[in-house]
Amino acid sequence: MACHPRTFGKVLRYAALLSCLSFTLPHAASAAIELNQYDKLETVEGITANKTVVVQLKKLLGNDYDNFISNFDVYGEPHHTAEDGLFVSGWLQHLAQENASVFVIYPDGRLSAAWILPDDSVVNYRTNHPGDGIDKDIQQWASQLEGKTLPDIAPQASSFSGTWQGKDNDASTLSLKLTQKGSKLIGTYCYITQGGNRIDCADEDKPNLMGSVKNNVATISFDSNFGAVNGQATLKLEGNTLRWTMTRTPENGEYYAPEHYNLIKEDVPAGATTRLLQTAKFSLFVRNNCGAFSKPCDDMLYNGVRNSDNTTISLKGKTVQNSANDVVGAEFHNGNITYRIDYQPPGLVVTQGTKVLVKQPAKWLNE
Structure with missing residues (x-):
């Protein structure tokens, strides 16, 4: 995408630069992992040495990382999940029922992990996409453990709050900054297209979209900064991806907004x-x-x-x-x-x- 922030007014230059530069940040680090190189028994061991995977696991597990990773003495046969994730398992030699760990990692950044230690009666489980409940492949693994049960984790409602970014073959970018309070949603959109020659961006402190959330789907209305108003779109949360679908174009003026777009949440520390x-x-x-x-x-x-x-x-x-x-x-x-x-x-x-x-x-x- 060609961005030309120097040619626009203060508000548009600010929004355009933020949108343009955000794609240099590692907000979806695991998207760079070629999972297929680890999907065989003779190569799977390498995934637990992959620096990007280690960072993701440490971020997910915190102080439990050492207990989790120490179980990978023997590796099981890896397999791809129904959603193109990779299931990886390991255990201590001769202790597959006492010291064992598994994780499922997806190209879009979703990650779930589970492990057991000798004194555990309940399987330890962590995930960065709680809205989906316990991973099905991990459930299958846990069902083969003797005397171990999974924690009672129901799917949780995911939050739309945060900064969501997407790009389309360097031809356009879409940035959404959203705040969810209960079922209410408010925020801004910034769409840059035509090689940076069309920039439809709101000032950060002047929201131009609002709507409501139900069952991980938001129905929103939005206004263009070129005068068109009352556009409508749906935002659907699917794991770590937010899918934008425009259902009604804005009226009575120009607008620049995509019909369909996939966005990923940018990982920005709270308070930054x-x-x-x-x-x-x-x-x-x-x-x-x-x-x-x-x-x-x-x-x-x-x-x-x-x-x-x-x-x-x-x-x-x-x-x-x-x-x-x-x-x-x-x-x-x-x-x-x-x-x-x-x-x-x-x-x-x-x-x-x-x-x-x-x-x-x-x-x-x-x-």
Whole structure:
């Protein structure tokens, strides 16, 4: 997708940059896993060494990860599930009924895991898509355990709240920012199409869609920022995917919104804050994942777009403090190149060793 944030007004430039850059973030890390390379007995062992899978499992299991992974001494025959997931099982030698673990991972990021230890009477179970209840393949595995029962977990209603992102072969992007309170839904949509030449985006603090939720399906009405009003669409939650289907086009004006679209939830830490800067040659997105933007943090995110050709770069970094421990900027590294964002006065400095590659003043776009 070609994004040209420098050519639009403040509100559209802000929304367009956020939508464009969000696709450089690892919000669906497991989507990069080629599950087929682990679907044979002679190769399955490699999946528990795959860095992306390990990160996903640790995120899901927390302090239980060590107990879970320690059971993988012997591996069982893996198999694909009915929904194209991969079922992986393991146990300690000769202890398949006492120390055993399984997980099911899907290309879209869904993940469920279960394990038993000798003193357990109830199978331990974790999932990142509770709206689907206990995974059917894990249920089948658990039914073969002697004296072990599954926990009583009924399907739970999933929340629509969060930022949802999708892209279509680099030709368009759709971003939804939703807040669900009970059965009520409110939020904004941002649709960029025609190679960045048509941008239908709402200001973040001016919702342009609302509706209601029932049984993991939301029925919404939405207004275009080009004047058309009262469009209608359904949003359906299916695991880690949100499916947009327009059921009535907006009326009495222009609009840019897709008929069908699939979106994935962006994994943004709760309370994270984002600021945007503009220099003569770059548009910059900086996020503090620790909370308030001026809070000391070792988990900063930098995304930059070069205005001339829309080349993007995504880096991790940390805040910079002065002698009084006040946060005065943030620093990011790409090999031996350092990117520094100064907060006051705002600016971008890029250096390679002692050589200054870029030094440009900036202005905040979302003060």
